Amino acid sequence: MTEQRIDLGLTASAPAGGGCGDGCGCGGGGAAASSASITPATSELRVEGMTCGHCVRAVTEELNALDGVEVVDIDLREGGTSLVRIASTGAVTDDALATAIDEAGYTLAR
Secondary structure, eight states, X not given: OOOOOOOOOSSOOXXXXXXXXXXXXXXXXXXXXXXXXXXXXXEEEEEESOXXXXXXXXXXXXXXXXXXXXXXEEEOOTTSEEEEEEEESSOOOHHHHHHHHHHHTXXXXX
């Protein structure tokens, strides 16, 4: 199994001169460089009713289907309130997150 890492740029700054620093030329000042930047956003939700790996997969699939969601991390607490962390490349509304949790068959803890 190969480990895959996704750098969301939450802690590190871009290399001097812009771009990602891997030599691909993005942000190098060419015509393809974008002046707009995307600010990563993170959300934490407490979800009730999750009891197993199937529950985790169902919630993960529904959240990943939302535009902009990049990473979903779930701390399963069987029969309790699980912690769901979402990293996105833009604003995902609270309503969209709540709807995705509901579609998966679970309830947000209040």
